[in-house]
Amino acid sequence: MVRFCIRSCSDRPSDLYRSTVFAVSSGHGVSGVAVIRVTGPETSEAVKLMTKSDNLPKPRYASLRKIYQPSTGDLVDKGLILWFPGPNSFTGEDLAEFQVHGGSAVVEGILTSLSEIDGLYPAMAGDFTRRAFENEKLDLTEVEGLADLIHAQTEAQRKQALRQMDGHLSQLYKIWSKTLLKSVADIEATIDFSEDVIEDGILTNVKNSVNKLAKEVRNHLEDGRRGEKLRSGVNVVIAGPPNVGKSSLLNLLCQRPAAIVSPLEGTTRDVVETAVNIGGYPVLFSDTAGIRQSIDPVEKEGIKRAKSKISAADFVLIVHDLSKYKHVDIDGLLESPLRMLNTNVDESTSADFDENIEYLMILNKADLITNNLAVQMKEAFNTKGVNACIISCETGDGIEDFINILSQKMKDICGDPVVGNPSITQARHRFHLREALNSLEIYLRMAHDGFEDHDLVLGAEELRIALRELGRITGNIGTEDILDVIFRDFCIGK
Numbered sequence: 001m002v003r004f005c006i007r008s009c010s011d012r013p014s015d016l017y018r019s020t021v022f023a024v025s026s027g028h029g030v031s032g033v034a035v036i037r038v039t040g041p042e043t044s045e046a047v048k049l050m051t052k053s054d055n056l057p058k059p060r061y062a063s064l065r066k067i068y069q070p071s072t073g074d075l076v077d078k079g080l081i082l083w084f085p086g087p088n089s090f091t092g093e094d095l096a097e098f099q100v101h102g103g104s105a106v107v108e109g110i111l112t113s114l115s116e117i118d119g120l121y122p123a124m125a126g127d128f129t130r131r132a133f134e135n136e137k138l139d140l141t142e143v144e145g146l147a148d149l150i151h152a153q154t155e156a157q158r159k160q161a162l163r164q165m166d167g168h169l170s171q172l173y174k175i176w177s178k179t180l181l182k183s184v185a186d187i188e189a190t191i192d193f194s195e196d197v198i199e200d201g202i203l204t205n206v207k208n209s210v211n212k213l214a215k216e217v218r219n220h221l222e223d224g225r226r227g228e229k230l231r232s233g234v235n236v237v238i239a240g241p242p243n244v245g246k247s248s249l250l251n252l253l254c255q256r257p258a259a260i261v262s263p264l265e266g267t268t269r270d271v272v273e274t275a276v277n278i279g280g281y282p283v284l285f286s287d288t289a290g291i292r293q294s295i296d297p298v299e300k301e302g303i304k305r306a307k308s309k310i311s312a313a314d315f316v317l318i319v320h321d322l323s324k325y326k327h328v329d330i331d332g333l334l335e336s337p338l339r340m341l342n343t344n345v346d347e348s349t350s351a352d353f354d355e356n357i358e359y360l361m362i363l364n365k366a367d368l369i370t371n372n373l374a375v376q377m378k379e380a381f382n383t384k385g386v387n388a389c390i391i392s393c394e395t396g397d398g399i400e401d402f403i404n405i406l407s408q409k410m411k412d413i414c415g416d417p418v419v420g421n422p423s424i425t426q427a428r429h430r431f432h433l434r435e436a437l438n439s440l441e442i443y444l445r446m447a448h449d450g451f452e453d454h455d456l457v458l459g460a461e462e463l464r465i466a467l468r469e470l471g472r473i474t475g476n477i478g479t480e481d482i483l484d485v486i487f488r489d490f491c492i493g494k
Contacts (some may be wrong), residue, residue: 023123024107031102035108039128042119044096047083049117050098057083067098069113072368076109078099092126092135107226133475140475141170144426149233155280160230160417169422169429172220175471176213180467183209187460203456207447210463214440220421221433227423229314229432230370230414233275233282240319242290245364247392248273249319250287268468271305279407281414286313314413316359317406322377322390324366358413360405367395406487430475436469 020040026033038046044056049070057063064081069076079100086093114120129146132138138146145164152158163169183206190202224346250392254274272287286309289302310316360382366374374390381388389405391398415423424430443462446455 001482005276017078020120021123021127022046022120023127024111025097025128027100027173030104030241034107034110035101035103036098036100037095037118037128038098038114039089039093039095040120040130041094042117043096044083044085046114046117046120047081047096050113050404051081057081059083059088061083067110067113069109069116071113075155076113090137091131092137093131093267122253130169137169139167141429141473142167143475145169148259148425154277154282155229156239156411156414156417157282160178160227162422163417163422165424169425169446170474173474176217176417177467177470177476178215179209180463180470184460184463184467185490187463189455191456191460200411203447207444210443214437214444216473217433217440218282220424221430223415224413225424225430226413226415226455227417228424228427230281230417231425233284234314234410234413235309235314235315236317237286237288237306237315238317238319238364239288239291239306239310241321242292244290244319244321245393246290246319247287249317249362249364249391250285251395252393252399253285264340269311269492270302278403280412281407281410283410307402310357310452313357314355316410317362318359319364321365322363322374323365330396358409359387360409361386362402363388363390364393366390366397367392390458432469432473434467439463439466439469 018041020038020042022036022038024034025037026035047056048054050067050097052068052073053065057065060082061081064078065081066078066082067076068074077100079098082099083095084090084095084097089095098110099111111122115122129138129143133140133143142165145161145166148156148161149165150159154444166231185205186202192466238250240246242322248278250272271290274285276283276285288306288309289299289305291306294300294303309446363377378388378390387405389398391402395401398463423431443459446462449458450456
C-alpha cells in the first residue's frame with residue numbers, strides 16, 4: 001500500500017488526461033461488491049495482465065474471470081469484468097470495470113495490483129467525468145446535472161438533476177445559440193456583400209428574431225430562482241417571540257433534538273440550522289432567537305442574527321403562543337406580522353424586512369386552550385384570508401395539516417422540476433445569461449435607432465458576445481478557467 005500511495009503523489013504524468021487512471025467507483029467501506037474503474041489507452045493491457053489472458057472480454061458483457069496480481073502471479077479475487085472499448089464508453093475512451101468482493105483486503109489488493117502496471121495512475125476527483133467532457137460525451141450542463149444527481153437527497157432534486165443530465169437544459173441553450181448564429185451570419189452577409197445579393201428585409205428578420213430570443217431569455221431568468229433553491233435547499237426561518245415553541249417545532253420537523261428546549265425564555269441565543277426533506281423538497285430550517293426588547297448583550301446579538309436570517313429567508317414560519325389569546329382578537333397579528341417582528345425590538349437589533357417575504361402563521365400550544373376557541377381562531381384567520389395553522393407541538397395536533405400546507409408551499413417555491421422548460425440551477429448559468437441578455441438588448445437599441453454601416457458591425461459584435469456567453473454555459477467556448485471548480489466537487493472514481 002505504501003508503493004501505491006507514493007505513485008499517487010509523485011509519479012503523476014504532466015498530461016494527465018492522456019494517461020490511464022483507476023479508482024474505486026462504488027464508494028469506500030466494506031460492502032458486498034466493489035466496483036473499480038480503469039480508463040485510458042492502457043486499459044486493455046491492464047485487463048490482460050490482471051486476468052492472465054490475451055483475450056479481452058466481449059464488449060459490454062459481464063465476464064467472470066480470476067484476477068491476479070501481475071508482479072507475483074498471486075490470485076487476488078474472482079469477479080466480473082466489463083469491457084467498454086472507446087469511443088462507446090462513458091469517458092469516450094477504453095474503459096473497464098472490475099466488480100469484485102467489497103472487503104477492504106480485496107479492494108486494496110486490486111488497487112495495488114493496478115498501481116504496479118506501467119502507465120496506470122490513481123485517478124483524482126472527477127477524472128472520469130472530465131474525460132467524458134473532454135471527449136464530448138457530456139457538455140458542462142450535463143456534467144453539473146450528473147454531479148447534482150450524485151448529491152441529490154430528495155425526490156425533487158433527483159428529478160431536476162436527471163432532467164439536466166439528460167440534456168434538457170443544454171438543448172434549450174443550443175437552440176438559442178443556433179438562432180443567434182443564424183442572425184450573426186445574416187448580418188455578416190449584409191456587411192460583406194452588396195445589397196443586390198442580399199434579400200430585402202433581412203435586418204428586420206434579424207431584429208424580430210433577436211427580440212423574440214431576448215424575451216425568452218428574460219422569462220427564463222425571471223423564474224424566482226426555482227432551480228437554484230431546489231438544488232441548494234429552501235431557506236425557511238422559524239421566528240417569533242421567546243418561549244412560543246420555535247425550538248419544539250424544529251425538533252418535531254427533523255424528528256430529533258436539534259435544538260435545546262426549555263421553559264425559560266431566551267434559551268435559544270444563536271441560529272440553529274438543520275436540513276429536512278419536506279414532501280420531496282429540500283428545506284434548510286433555521287431556528288432563531290426569540291424576538292423581544294432586551295438589554296442582555298448576548299441575547300441582543302442573537303436577535304440581530306435572527307433578523308438577518310429573516311431578511312434573507314425564502315419563507316418564514318411566524319410562531320405565536322395561542323394560549324396567550326384568551327379571546328378571538330387577532331387584529332394585532334394580522335396587521336403585518338413581519339412589521340410586528342421588526343418593531344418588537346430596540347433600534348440596535350432592528351432590520352427592514354421585505355414585505356414580499358412569504359410567511360405562514362403558526363399558532364402553537366393549542367392543547368392549552370379550548371377546542372371551541374381554536375375553531376373560532378381558525379375561522380377568524382380564514383375570514384381575513386391569512387394562512388395560519390393551529391398546532392400543538394406537545395400533542396401533535398394539527399401537525400399533519402401543517403406539513404401538507406408547508407409541502408405545497410415548497411412546491412410553489414421550487415416548482416415542478418419535470419414540467420415546462422428546465423430551470424436555471426447554477427449561479428454561473430444566471431451570470432452568463434444576464435450577460436447574453438445585456439448584449440441582446442444593446443443590439444435591439446441599435447436596431448431601433450437605425451443602423452449606419454459602422455453601427456451594424458458593432459451590432460454584430462454584440463450578438464457574437466451573446467453567443468459566446470451561451471457557449472460558456474454549455475462548455476463550447478472559453479471554459480478552461482472554470483473546469484477545475486466544476487470537477488473538484490465529484491468524488492474520486494466518477
